[in-house]
Amino acid sequence: EIVLTQSPGTLSLSPGERATLSCRASQSVSTSLAWYHQKPGQAPRLLIYGASSRATGIPDTFSGSGSGTDFTLTISRLEPEDFAVYYCQQYDSSPLTFGGGTKVEIK
């Protein structure tokens, strides 16, 4: 099973600032890496797939990069609705696995 490690656990930032989130895989997942965010009481929402492709309706303030074992999600300018928990997920091999999450909170 591929283990995904996300860092940091919590990111405290102000609206308008840039957020950089990391996801590291225990073995290569090529570019089969997705990012989601989840707001309280809601289901996760797909943001990025294929490591760097934005899902439908996701603004260009969100960008993903990386391949192999190291991946980054960047939010170029935080909007109030971006404060949430972010998860990475690999779908290169079964079982699908998720990272533990990074909480982006208002500073």
Added chain:
Amino acid sequence: QLQLQESGPGLVKPSETLSLTCTVSGGSISRSSYYWGWVRQPPGKGLEYIASINYSGSTYYNPSLKSRVTISVDTSKKQFSLKLSSVTATDTAVYYCARGSPYDLWGRGTLVTVSS
């Protein structure tokens, strides 16, 4: 537009079987490129993959749950289902159904509590 909706009991007794159904509306469940899956989230914790199935019945399971999980699909009803046997309090979670790999569409989730 396509929507997913989970249904099933919100309370299950320890040692019994949890049964949930996901109904697909606004579209087809039989598109061959899609897998349909279940993910759960214990209160205050992260996401855990449970199992996936496609319209022809090909399945994948999380090895940590495989001995207790059955996933099935009924294309005529546009539904796929999850059964988790011998539940304990650690199976208390919000259970989500979702489409794809990765998951581009999710149900709203349903809280299942395991308690006597």
